[in-house]
Amino acid sequence: MTSTDENRYINRELSWLQFNARVLQEAADETVPLIERFRFLGIFSNNLDEFFRVRYATVRRIVDAGKRGRKALGVYSAEELLEKITEIVINQQTESLKILDDIYLKLQEENIYMVDETTVVLDEHKDFIKTFFAEQVALAVETIILREDVSLPRIQDLDAYLMVKMVLKDSEKPLYALLEIPSSVDRFIVLPKVDGKNYIMILDDLIRYNLDTIFNIFDYSSITAHMIKITRDAELDIESDLGKSFLEKLTRSVKGREDGEPVRFVYDKTIEKKTLDFLLKKLGIERIDSIIPGGKYHNRKDYMNFPTLGRKELYYENVKPLPISGISLEDSLFSKVAQKDFLQYTPYQSFSYTIKFLREAALDPKVRSIKITIYRLAKISSIASALINAAQNGKEVTVQIELRARFDEESNMRYAKKMQNEGVRLIFGVPGLKVHSKVCVIEREEDDKIKRYGFISTGNFNHSTARIYTDYTLFTADKEILKDLSKLFNFFDANYVVNKYKHLVVSPHYSRDKMYKLITEQMIISRSGGNGLIRLKLNSISNYQIIDKLYEASAAGVKIQMIVRGVCCLIPGVKGLSENIEVISIIDKFLEHPRVYIFGEEGTEKVFISSSDWMSRNLDSRVEVSVPIYDKDVKQEIIDTHTISWNDNVKARILNKSMDNRYKRDDNPKVRSQFAAYDYYVEKLKKS
Structure with a gap:
C-alpha cells in the first residue's frame, strides 16, 4: 500500500455507502411506483x-486498538475514515428526509394522508385512535422513568424509543422518561377512511397523541417526546469453554450481542440540548464517534411494510414466477435431470423446483442419502421441512449448517435443533x-x-x-461434477484432508489460483492478437x-465488463491502469445476487456460476463453490441473461472514481434488464 492507493482502489466502506446511495436514488425516482419508494x-x-453494526464497528475497533489501520483502509487512517463516514451518512440522512417529504406530498395527490399527533381533527379518527391505543398499544408500551438515583437498564439495539420530557408544575427540574416503541404492533396504523380519503398514522405519533393517558398521574404543564435509537457492535464473541457445544456457545454469544458497544446514536434534531445531554449521560455513552441528527422518525426500515391500501397501481406488479422450460412440477424431476441439466433463475422462475427436488428425494424409495449445505434459512422453511421428512422416511440426511450466518443465527439454530431432534445429521462448519x-448431492440406487x-x-x-433475489440454480446429474461435490462433503467430515477437484472450483484452496489462471488465459489471447474478454x-x-x-489484464488489452451490485474497490476507466474495464451496477425491483464468471469471446466461453464474490473472505476464509457450466443450452441461457443485464440503460449506473452513481444512458433501445429477463423467459416458453 502506498500514497497512490487512492488512484488504484476505492475504500471499501466508502464504496458501500455509495451502493446505499444508489438504493436512495430508487426512493427518489419518480418513475418508481409511489409506495415502492x-x-x-x-x-x-x-x-x-x-x-454500522458491522463495518463501522470494525473500523471503530481498529481505533480502540490503537492501530492506524492504513493497510486495510487505504489512504485513510481509521480515525479519518470514521469522520468521513459520519459526514457522508449525515448528508444521506438529510437527503432521505427530503425524499420522504416529497413522497408524503405525492401521497396526498393520491388521496392518502399521513396524520400525526398535531393533525388529528376528524371525530372518527379521535375515537378510533383512543380505542386502538387502549386495546392494542397501551399494554405493550414499556416506560422507564429516568431518575438521578436509579440506573437505567441497557436499551435494546436498533429498537426505537421516545425520550419524554415533562415540565412539572411543582418542580423546577424536568422529569424525564424513556418509552419503547413496541415492535409487536404494526408501525403504520390505517385510520378509518372518510369521504373516499385514506388516512395513515405512524405508531410513534399515535403514542404521542396518547401521552396524557400514559403519564396521567403526573401534574405537568408541558410534555414533549423525541425519538432516539442506538446501534450496537454486532460482532459475536464466541467463548472458548471446551466443555460446551458450539451450539451452546453461539446461543450465548448471540444473546450477548444485545450488550455490544454503541457505535451510532441517532436522535431527533429538534430535541433540546439539555435533554440530549442528560440522556447520553444516563445511558453511559461517554464516547461515540457517530452521533447522527435525524428527523422525527427512526427505524425507517419499517417503511418496507407500508400498507397496501388496496392500491395495486402504487406497487410494482406482482408477476407470477414462470415454469422452467422442459420440466414440470407435476412429473419426476429426477427423470428429467438424468437426461440433461436445467437452470432455475429466480424470481423469474419458480423456486418450487428446488423444494420439489428435495421433496421428491424425501419420498423416493430409491434415494439413499441427501447431503446439503445451508447458510440462511427462512423463518418458516420448506427446505428444512423437506429434509426432516426425508429423515423420517429413513433417508440418511446430512446437513452442513452455518450457524454464524450474520443476523440469521437464531433462525438457523432453531432449525438446527429441530432437525437434530428428527434424526438429521448436522455438521457445524469447518x-x-x-x-x-x-x-446439494443426492444418492439414488x-x-x-x-x-x-x-x-x-x-x-x-x-x-x-427467492421472491426478491435474482439467483441461478443448476440442476445436474453430471457424474464428474457430483463426484467432486461428494468430495466436498467428505472435506466437511475430515477437513484435515485437502481434496483435489477436477471440475469444481472450491475456496479457500483453489479459487484464487484458478481465477488468476483464467484471467491469464485471456491476457495470452490478447497479447497474441486475439480478443481477450472477461465478463x-x-x-x-x-x-x-x-x-x-484485472488491472494487469486491462493493460494487456483484455476487455473486461463487470456488473457489481455493491462494493467495488476497483476503479475502472483510468488511462494506463484500467482503461479496458467498464463497471455498471443495477438497482431495481429485485436484488441482484448471482455471481457469474464468463471468460472468452463468443464461441469460446468458459462459464461459471458461483457462491463467491471476489472479496478476501470469499477467496481465503470461506468454503465457496464455483461450478463450470457444460450443458450448451444452460450455458447459452446464462450468457443471454447476462447480456441482457449488461445492456441495461434504464436502471444501470456507471461506477467510476468519482462515485457519482451516474445513470448509464445511450442511444440504444431502452432495456430495463429485470423486466427484459422476464420477457426472455416468456419467449423461451413460447418457443418450447
Whole structure:
C-alpha cells in the first residue's frame, strides 16, 4: 500500500455507502411506483443499520486498538475514515428526509394522508385512535422513568424509543422518561377512511397523541417526546469453554450481542440540548464517534411494510414466477435431470423446483442419502421441512449448517435443533472457515448402482428471499461434477484432508489460483492478437490482489465488463491502469445476487456460476463453490441473461472514481434488464 492507493482502489466502506446511495436514488425516482419508494427508503435505512453494526464497528475497533489501520483502509487512517463516514451518512440522512417529504406530498395527490399527533381533527379518527391505543398499544408500551438515583437498564439495539420530557408544575427540574416503541404492533396504523380519503398514522405519533393517558398521574404543564435509537457492535464473541457445544456457545454469544458497544446514536434534531445531554449521560455513552441528527422518525426500515391500501397501481406488479422450460412440477424431476441439466433463475422462475427436488428425494424409495449445505434459512422453511421428512422416511440426511450466518443465527439454530431432534445429521462448519457454498448431492440406487443427482446455486436455499433475489440454480446429474461435490462433503467430515477437484472450483484452496489462471488465459489471447474478454457479475469486489490482476489484464488489452451490485474497490476507466474495464451496477425491483464468471469471446466461453464474490473472505476464509457450466443450452441461457443485464440503460449506473452513481444512458433501445429477463423467459416458453 502506498500514497497512490487512492488512484488504484476505492475504500471499501466508502464504496458501500455509495451502493446505499444508489438504493436512495430508487426512493427518489419518480418513475418508481409511489409506495415502492417507501420500500426503498426502508431498505436504505435497514442497510445503514447493518453497516454500522458491522463495518463501522470494525473500523471503530481498529481505533480502540490503537492501530492506524492504513493497510486495510487505504489512504485513510481509521480515525479519518470514521469522520468521513459520519459526514457522508449525515448528508444521506438529510437527503432521505427530503425524499420522504416529497413522497408524503405525492401521497396526498393520491388521496392518502399521513396524520400525526398535531393533525388529528376528524371525530372518527379521535375515537378510533383512543380505542386502538387502549386495546392494542397501551399494554405493550414499556416506560422507564429516568431518575438521578436509579440506573437505567441497557436499551435494546436498533429498537426505537421516545425520550419524554415533562415540565412539572411543582418542580423546577424536568422529569424525564424513556418509552419503547413496541415492535409487536404494526408501525403504520390505517385510520378509518372518510369521504373516499385514506388516512395513515405512524405508531410513534399515535403514542404521542396518547401521552396524557400514559403519564396521567403526573401534574405537568408541558410534555414533549423525541425519538432516539442506538446501534450496537454486532460482532459475536464466541467463548472458548471446551466443555460446551458450539451450539451452546453461539446461543450465548448471540444473546450477548444485545450488550455490544454503541457505535451510532441517532436522535431527533429538534430535541433540546439539555435533554440530549442528560440522556447520553444516563445511558453511559461517554464516547461515540457517530452521533447522527435525524428527523422525527427512526427505524425507517419499517417503511418496507407500508400498507397496501388496496392500491395495486402504487406497487410494482406482482408477476407470477414462470415454469422452467422442459420440466414440470407435476412429473419426476429426477427423470428429467438424468437426461440433461436445467437452470432455475429466480424470481423469474419458480423456486418450487428446488423444494420439489428435495421433496421428491424425501419420498423416493430409491434415494439413499441427501447431503446439503445451508447458510440462511427462512423463518418458516420448506427446505428444512423437506429434509426432516426425508429423515423420517429413513433417508440418511446430512446437513452442513452455518450457524454464524450474520443476523440469521437464531433462525438457523432453531432449525438446527429441530432437525437434530428428527434424526438429521448436522455438521457445524469447518474450524476457521465459514461455509458459504450452496450445494446439494443426492444418492439414488438405480440398477444396483448408486447414481448421483444434485444442485448448485448462487443463492441461499430460502423461499422467502427467492421472491426478491435474482439467483441461478443448476440442476445436474453430471457424474464428474457430483463426484467432486461428494468430495466436498467428505472435506466437511475430515477437513484435515485437502481434496483435489477436477471440475469444481472450491475456496479457500483453489479459487484464487484458478481465477488468476483464467484471467491469464485471456491476457495470452490478447497479447497474441486475439480478443481477450472477461465478463463478470458480482455482489462485491474488494480484494486488492485480484483487482491488480484485472488491472494487469486491462493493460494487456483484455476487455473486461463487470456488473457489481455493491462494493467495488476497483476503479475502472483510468488511462494506463484500467482503461479496458467498464463497471455498471443495477438497482431495481429485485436484488441482484448471482455471481457469474464468463471468460472468452463468443464461441469460446468458459462459464461459471458461483457462491463467491471476489472479496478476501470469499477467496481465503470461506468454503465457496464455483461450478463450470457444460450443458450448451444452460450455458447459452446464462450468457443471454447476462447480456441482457449488461445492456441495461434504464436502471444501470456507471461506477467510476468519482462515485457519482451516474445513470448509464445511450442511444440504444431502452432495456430495463429485470423486466427484459422476464420477457426472455416468456419467449423461451413460447418457443418450447
